[in-house]
Amino acid sequence: MSGLWPVPDVLGFLAGEWDVSRSVRDLASGEGGSFTGTTVFQRLDPAGLLHLESGTFTWQGVARPASRTLRFLPGPAPGTADVRFSDGRPFHALDLTTGHHLAEHPCAADLYRGEFSVLDPERWRTAWRVSGPAKTLLLTTAYTRRP
Structure with a gap:
């Protein structure tokens, strides 16, 4: 893919604070929602990052506080990550050395397919398609590094 920015060290790239804007579309009903907030990737000892996302999720005109926590640990190859839920369960691998990555995560009977794209040193995006x-x-999310 052209126009992507390769990332030799995903944990180094993600560290810090990001503004987050997410659109959520129910493909069966056509209903839509949004999330706006921040994501902080803070250092974990001895290695890795703690992903702390918080903001406001709006669905059908109702706004509610929302948050999630993930762990980004060093992956099996240099510069990659092993993404886990806050309780340690595996979520997906992440390799942005080409600036692009595809991931899958089975969740009960549903399947999550994710696409990660790094646009430049200050912006990246994800698109997760959930089917089942x-x-x-x-779910399409844009991340912009905070100054």
């Missing part, structure tokens, strides 16, 4: 009997969603 419980939900059919498209």
Whole structure:
């Protein structure tokens, strides 16, 4: 893919604070929602990052506080990450050495397919498509480094 920015060290790249803007679309009903907030990637001892996301999720005109925590640990190859839920369960691998990565995560009967794209040193985005009997969603997120 052209126009992508390769990242030799994903943990080094992500460290710091990011503004987050996410659109959520229910592909079955056409309903839409949004999330706006911040994500902080703070250092974990001895290695890795703690991903702390917080903000406001709006669905059907109702705004609510929302947050999530993930762990980004060093991956099996230099510069990659092993992404885990806050309780340690595996989520997905992450390799941005080309500026682009595809990931999958089975969750009960649903399948999450993610696409990660680094646009430049200050911006990256994700698109997760969720399909299965419980939900059919498209979640698109833009991250911009905070000054």
